[in-house]
Amino acid sequence: MGEQAPELLKVLFPHLDQVLVDRIVRVGRSVRIVARSIAPTARCPGCGTASSRAHSRYRRRLADTAVGGQMTAIDLTVRRFFCDTAECPKRTFAEQVDQLTFRYGRRTMSLQRDLEKVALALGGQAGQRLVENLAYPVSGSTLLRLIRRLDLPPVGDVAVLGVDEFAFRRGRRFGTILIDMETHRPVDVLPDHTADTFAAWLQDRHHVQMVCRDRGGSFAQGAQRALPGVPQVADRWHILHNLAIAVEKAVRRHRTCLAPPALDPGATETGASQAPPVEDQPAPGRREQTTRARWQQIRPLFENGMTLQAISRHTGYDLTTVRRYARATSAEELIRPRRRTRTDLDLHKAHLVQRWEEGCDNAETLRNELAERGYTGSRRTVRRFLNTLGTSVLRQPPPAPAPAVPDVVHWIIGRPENQSEPAGQHLKELCTRCTHIAATCRLARGFASLLRRRDGHHLQDWLAEAEQSEITELHSFAKGLRQDLAAVTAGLTTAWNSGAVEGHVNRIKMIKRQHYGRAGFDLLRRRILLA
Template sequence: MDATCLIFPSSAETFKVTALTRECNQVCIYVQSNQHNCLCPGCSNPSKRVHSYYTRKFRDVPAFGNPCTLLLKARKFYCLQDECPVKIFTERFCNHFLPYRRSTTRLHHVCLNLALQTGGKLAERIAKLMNIQISDTSLLRIVNNEHLPEAETPYALGIDDWAYKKRGRYGSILVNLENRRIIDILNDREACSIERWLKVHPGIGIITRDRYGNYIKGATSGAPQALQVTDRWHLLKNLGEAANKIITREYARMNKITKTEEILYTEPLNTSDPDTSPVSDGIRKQRFDYLKKLQNDGLSIKRMAKLLGMHRQTVKKYMAMQILPRKIYNDQGMVEQYFPYIRQRMQENKDLYLKTLWTELKERGYNGAYSTLSDALIYYGIRLGKKVSRQQLPNSGRMSFKPSKVAMIFLTAEEKLTDRQRELLQKVCEKSTELTITLSLIRAYRQIMTNKNGSKLKDWIDKAKSSGIKEMFRFAEGLLTDYAATESALSLPWSNGPVEGNVNKLKTIKRQMYGRASFELLRKRLVLAPA
């Protein structure tokens, strides 16, 4: 096979390979140009008059694991036009060799894509494995020199924000919802930036966004013709938060009525269990009491979080609670089925160690963690080994639920509920009319969502507002402020899902760069990288 066809398959008539050698572990390819004439870069007229010959040296993609150097014998031409300011010019080529470049176009593409996909340092290491000698800074320079293409105007656009630093500085991401690719990212999430971008790209039909005020404002003024669609996931999330508040409040109220130490959601479903006294919660309880004291003193959430070393969300959660709920262990029900065996072993051996018991249970098919077993036994007031605090296991397991878990069950589709969850819903609703109304409202809302029946939203809002439940009233009021977009969200198939996925991708790339990425580099890596 002819070497020219092998090395330049698409332009065998422009170049001719004159020699192939191997010098000092390098493959050297000698090439000469076969072009008949060349266009002057000053006046674009062709010239055939050769001034001189010179050799250009390029790095090419490695050949069979060896670094590869390409030596091109090129020419200089006279420009034949008297009025042209250029007198002598170097030979230009349409592909493979660009002016001033010292690597071939194909090597340049490999390096560019490596840097776009993996960033500077990692790309340098991969390039080294492939026998391409290039530094991380050179790779980043290649990315920086690459121009961003003019952003296309999509029919359906999704907007969301992403954090440079959470609770600090934010940017925006714009995604084409039809091909799910990132079109552009913006440096902030101000209404004016969105508006400016939309005005430069007129003709967008659909804009999906969350309920952030700046996006509503920016989209309305930047693209008044576009139909706005609220993100469905956020709508469901806000409804869930409202439900959580109602359930927390109702639990506290019902607890006051029953006046028992144990609050409702740790009430045993099997009343034959003789011992229902709560387990003291030690440090957790102390911290809770301290927080309640601070709350009464009127401290801010931030200050309390700092003093207690607690997360702000935990502080918020505790602030809404009247009484500290029992800590529930994970995977309830897993340990309970081994009660007969545990009881038998406890009778046989008073000094039984938990580790021994765990090993034995594992042989009998228990596949939970050691910590789950430990938590479960603590939950039932059992201490194994020397510290025996209670030797009797209850006859059956208790069933406990946190308000947030019950809220999740409220939001779950009816046909997906397990028997245990159904039973719990029934018990909870029996005790509170507010929760019964909440459940029926949530189910009606889900119906609208699954059947894409946006036109029924108005009725639902009226019902929610007249339900007499303040959280539902507030949620419905919120929907009214953004009514048209919410109705579209409940009638149209468009969703912000592809945007959320791309935000995830953005975060991964951002963190890969250890906080050293500039906005421009991040933008190029996201927009230019091939899918």
């Protein structure tokens, strides 16, 4: 070993200051460091008394972090000492080198901490693949055992508590995540999402001054039962999501108004248009006929007071199907129009109409022109579209398809300043054609503006206006807000929100996928709280 070796070792291995390195050897593809402890005394783990009287010596082999892509091990000679304290139950004890060894450890503390971080971040199998590339292979089971040996952090005093549910198995089993909203750190994980479990956790935790939650009733009941009088804050995103659902039902009930009116070929020169005759209306499809027949069969039974289970037994339909049809106020809410299939030619139809009006009707010529504009379809497709123009009296392209219901909901709920000019124009024309959608847009935009500006003190005025309107879907939305009025008002007034909780729920989904459903609740809880 050269003269610079001790200084180099101190740089590579700072924890070797308390030991004396005798030699360094290479065994196969690993590096072996032979060293011995040189501390004059050691403290007894039983009573903490320092002892300098050695009993014996023995050798320990410790795996250390890799250097230069090579496995590193330390052959460390340590001593056993006598404990001279009469009251101490230990007569002899083995010395531990600070920041290097721990009782019964086969690794250095630095390597142990690195493996714990890998296990918490990646889990078993993925962590095993990583540490194999880091020149210290361990099994996935070993990494999981390292996680289970870690101590969980204390709960501490949480002033503002965030709570939300997550799914162990989607639609079947749920758990609860608790977040400190001030630090955005997870506090605890509960095995279910019932009010009793949440109330038991909150019991005797009087340091909680506020609870941020979603619109779920179990968390509201648990908080009220354990800490009566503590303010509760409803999440703004969930409130806006509930509004979007109500608006979607309202728009879907009047979806026939979404399509722009077709021009009558016999219109006068003043631009007047007439509705197409009844015989020209397309016949309803088989799916639409089935939906209307089922709604007309289930809805009257539900309005007459029959339970969903009784309706299911009477009609033979599944309970989920019965519930969906019974809750719909009209068959229009259940009918979803088929989306028109978009083709590559849609972007070039206006150009084809213009060239047709100029007198060019050669499909091959027009196909070559479209190829220069990026069209990759065939000449046959172009010819088919030209044939439709040839049979049309006005030689006009087919009318634009009606906007989808989710797009209309986005136009209504979204921020007007972020809306494109064509979308704003479409919404304006739609409100002109349908007074029902116009009233829905006015009320929904008013509530969305109230929510974004956090004007919760105007909520009562909006609720009164919504309940006086003719929009039955907003009646139900307003009724739901009144049932949780205090929490909704706090959510529309205070700055607290459950965004941090939703972020942890997304992180839990990633952790669950890493374990592929094989991890138990104890392991999942530790990874959530420690990672």
